[in-house]
Amino acid sequence: MARPKGTGTVTIRAVATAAGVSPATVSRVLAGKTVRPGSAERVRAVVEELGYRPNSSARDLAQGRTRTIGVSVPDLDNPYFTGILKGIGREAQASGFQLLVGDSGISSEDEVWRAVRQRCDGIVLCSPYASEAALAKAVTALSPVVIVNRCAPSVPAPQIAVDSHSAILELTGRLMRLGHRRLAYLAGPERSWSDRERRRAMESTRHFGAEVTTVAAGTGVEEVARAVDTALEAGATALIAFNDLIAFAALSRLRERGVRVPEDVSVTGFDDIPYARLAVPPLTSVHSPQVELGARAWHILRALLDGEQAEGFQTIDAEVRLRDSVGAPGGL
């Protein structure tokens, strides 16, 4: 005798009685299994009439699964993560799964993971800031789990991320073919895996004769302004920003200082948000397929749920979108 028992709750039993069949038959009708056509009709009519709404907790309990998957993101209001969410949601909904989301920017990440995982069959972790150790520790208790947007070799779970390393190399390669030698990287949040990847790629350009200055620019417009100033002092002719937001702030600072883009300095972003092409000048950026990333993550998780093995690290290609914020140095 557990629950306050809303007197009005219409159960499968009530439907059965009203339709003159057993609960099992109602369950079969609802599950689309074959029953005598007559009963099926009657059951459906009664369901409609009584406004019967199946209780998912009961169903989940009986079936031992929830048909729900969880996603944990660091910030529900960041377009980067919601793109991923969109992709996961699209595929999951299409397969009849529901989406439970947790914003790990609000409570402790570990708690969010546990809470979310509790009510679903598996979870996608989008966790660029967590330490690899923390991730490794948590993952077994959360399994099945897919990790998105970072590569953490010591973590026993399939992982998928955008290949920002290659994208940066492509971008800087183009800049250097245009004649740029002094590059500055306007870095993002330093705890982020993506930032580390991009930073590493920037370092590699030294092998091809580039001089690279890396300046922190991850904490807001003011820091970006300072970073731009530092980069200019170092003689940089091309600013490679961690993401589009930083690039926008950089454009804004350059304008303030009367530095022309791209004649004096070239600027690039990353993510290719919708506003990138509307910037002044239109911003060269790397189109990062978040939605696709989310979709792929779902399919990996789905495979896991179906008992298939899945491991290792996959990448997904990003595409450089060249626009007017990039030109030859010295306006040549």
Added chain:
Amino acid sequence: MARPKGTGTVTIRAVATAAGVSPATVSRVLAGKTVRPGSAERVRAVVEELGYRPNSSARDLAQGRTRTIGVSVPDLDNPYFTGILKGIGREAQASGFQLLVGDSGISSEDEVWRAVRQRCDGIVLCSPYASEAALAKAVTALSPVVIVNRCAPSVPAPQIAVDSHSAILELTGRLMRLGHRRLAYLAGPERSWSDRERRRAMESTRHFGAEVTTVAAGTGVEEVARAVDTALEAGATALIAFNDLIAFAALSRLRERGVRVPEDVSVTGFDDIPYARLAVPPLTSVHSPQVELGARAWHILRALLDGEQAEGFQTIDAEVRLRDSVGAPGGL
């Protein structure tokens, strides 16, 4: 004998046995009720040791509630809606509730509503495009429900929305005090309640001597360009865009045509997305408190869940953020 019964499932019964107490006692420990300190410790130790994870379906079934709320949005990748999501999530998580989200842009809206509602205690509907009739029809079956971002008087559910009407009046009032008389409204999706509100507000400015041209601009960059052209032909000196994205596209078109902002034409947006202040020139916009809106929606829903009455329509104020994209007509 329902389920495949994962042989390894650690149940509350297993914990009880291992700790030498009854399942009831374990349940009490987990619920934070008073038990003998000794047992409590032992139970907690065993929970840890066995890696016990409570089964929420079972708990939900026994308690007749899920501690989960649903949210349906038209597009998971639209910052406007994710802002609302963020607000709901923040408050819900703080109260120990989970967030189940449905993207109604993917499957049929009605199906998404039902599916989401099925696994939670109540739902927030963000549904600017649904007809009021469809909303009214669905709402009783979904109750408790809160409707966000529109006012639908015939729908028996509490509603909360941003007061865009007043915001537009404030905005146009300022423009007119600067000397503008010919205004053009670059309209958004015409099925959207917000757009209708803003359109209506624009109409009202006629009472104060404005001439208003309304042009559709809701379907992409090309349409915005055409809308801008139309507005200029009509002699408009101020373009009031439905949202920032349209405003950006308008700025871009004006630049193409060599029209100076704000000397020749003033431009305003709506929503005040982060990039608004980074635009060239910085975009005057209306700061629309989505997160706050979401938070308020949660509190209304929470009240409903607690059995309190809640009805009617509330609004939340938006704030005009004046920036350089607005000036006196003719550059005076």
Added chain:
DNA sequence: TTGAAAGCGCTAACAA
């Protein structure tokens, strides 16, 4: 303070 026991609403094996 504790345990036994009775469900919560549903599904699925089994027998008819």
Added chain:
DNA sequence: TTGTTAGCGCTTTCAA
């Protein structure tokens, strides 16, 4: 094809 029945794992009353 159908109904009976036994759970799924948890909570909570009730009696001890």
